[in-house]
Amino acid sequence: MATEPEPKSTEAPSATAEVHIVYTDQPQGQQPETHHLRTLTSVLGSEEAAKEALLYTYKHAASGFSAKLTPDQVEQLSKQPGVLQVVKSRSAELHSGPAQTHTT
Structure with a gap:
């Protein structure tokens, strides 16, 4: 029995949510x-979606x-009353090279 191919979605793929810090x-x-x-x-439209995206409260x-947000969500959230700034979270490594010894 032959099967019909599934129709392809015409919607654009959703953007990946990344961690942002919202002040x-x-x-x-x-x-x-x-x-x-x-x-x-x-x-996000629902409390359930908000709880799923929320990572930490400062x-x-x-x-x-901090929450996982798509670029569109970041833009919308930036316009909300009381939101001061939305920044992408990033990690930084501290350099811990060999100890320097100075003699005089």
Whole structure:
């Protein structure tokens, strides 16, 4: 029995989500975690999707969170009230070469 080939999708492939750090205003009258989740939900469309993307909530030295976001989501999130900055997370290695000894 021959099978029909499946139709090819005309949608563009979705962009890969990468980790970004989102800096926000300090929330007034609500817990930081709740504020960050609501901010993310406003872009991702559901609390479930926001919880899946949310990686960490920052609440001591700065207010914000890290989440896996596509470029379109970064653009939308950047326009949300209270969002100060969205930056791509990156890792850096410290150089730990051999100890230098100086004599005088």
